Each structure stands twice: as C-alpha cells, then as structure tokens.
Amino acid sequence: MERPKRQSCTSQMGMLDLISQEIKSWSKEILEKPLPLFANMPPCPFARKAWLDKHVQIHVVKNLEQIIYIKNRLSPQDETVHVVAWTNWQTTTKEQFEDWLDRKNKNHFGIWLMGFHPEAEDLEEISEFEGIVEDDYALILVQSLDHLVKASNKLMRTKYYDTSCKEDMDYINQRKEVHHAWKIKNNEEAYEKR
Numbered sequence: 001m002e003r004p005k006r007q008s009c010t011s012q013m014g015m016l017d018l019i020s021q022e023i024k025s026w027s028k029e030i031l032e033k034p035l036p037l038f039a040n041m042p043p044c045p046f047a048r049k050a051w052l053d054k055h056v057q058i059h060v061v062k063n064l065e066q067i068i069y070i071k072n073r074l075s076p077q078d079e080t081v082h083v084v085a086w087t088n089w090q091t092t093t094k095e096q097f098e099d100w101l102d103r104k105n106k107n108h109f110g111i112w113l114m115g116f117h118p119e120a121e122d123l124e125e126i127s128e129f130e131g132i133v134e135d136d137y138a139l140i141l142v143q144s145l146d147h148l149v150k151a152s153n154k155l156m157r158t159k160y161y162d163t164s165c166k167e168d169m170d171y172i173n174q175r176k177e178v179h180h181a182w183k184i185k186n187n188e189e190a191y192e193k194r
Helices: 012-031 047-052 064-073 094-106 145-156 166-192
Strands: 056-061 081-086 111-116 138-144
Touching: 012 047, 012 056, 012 081, 056 064, 064 081, 064 094, 064 111, 064 138, 094 111, 111 145, 138 145, 145 166
Parallel strands: 056 081
Antiparallel strands: 081 138, 111 138
16 A cells, blocks of 8 residues: 655644544555556545545554553444554564564454554556555554455455455455354353343
8 A cells, every 4th residue: 555655743732633634645646546456446435425424533652552552442343444643663664563463353353453564565557655654664454353354345246356466355255264264153151141
C-alpha cells in the first residue's frame, strides 16, 4: 500500500489532528478509488462504508503497549476499525514490526492486527499520496477478526484477489483457519460452561 508522504507539523495535539486529517484523505484519495489491480475495485472496498457508518476511530500513539491497550478493550463483535498511527516506528525494522504483529495475533482473542511499516515497499500500481504531515508513522489496523474474515470471504466471491501473490493468499487463508479454530474453541468453552 502506498503510504502518505508528509509535510510539517507542530504540537502533539496539532499532530493528532493533522494525522487524522491525513488518514481520512489517504483513505478517500487512495484506498477508496477503484484500481485494475483489484478487479476495478478499491484497494479497501469496505473503507468508504466504514467512514460513512462512523465505524473508524483514529489513534496516535508513541509506544506499542498503547496498541495492546486498545486491542484489549475491544469486543470480537466490535464493528469499529481502529486505525492507529504509531509515531515511534524507528525503534523497529520492518521485519521486527511484522514479527510483533504475528506474535500479537497468536493470542488474538477475536481481535486482529494488521500493519504498514514506513520502510515497506509500496505497490507500483497505487498512486503516490501527497500527505500533510512531515514525520512518518506506521499504521496498525485493530479490528474484529470475525468481521475481517467475513469481508475477505465476500471478496473471494469476486475477482478482487485474482492478481494477489501466493504469499498474500497464504496469509488470508491462514487467517481464515485461525478464525475457524478460534470459533470452534469458543463454542466448546461456551458449551463446557453450561
């Protein structure tokens, strides 16, 4: 995904407002626009509806523990997508960041983390975005695994994933398997508590 390029910002509160504005613009200008790469669907086909339904909440944090706090507060049925801008991303490499996400998703409790590190390669097919904030930040999406898998299943019935690489499809299928196993475990635990 093409990450926003930035200009300058000032105070901490000003940064929150600017990053929020930038993320909303990035969604509208990049994530919600149809592209041939995704069968003439937007890179994130559900983003526009989430914004319209007020199911997006933006956070700006300095440390990863704050992301875990957000994750731990959520219900697996929560429809809100929490978009977290992590400003202290320089403390990890892209690989360390991805490992951290994988570790946190092992004990997901129905809430899934996905992220974009500033050092990750951009997709050539996605236009460059001219942002308003100078400083880079990593993005972490914190959302219901159930809603995420249902959305992926809807897209599977379209041509959206036709050009996806094997690694991406393996990730989507693995996430679906993790979700299925979690649902089975939760149903067994609910049955045992009766």
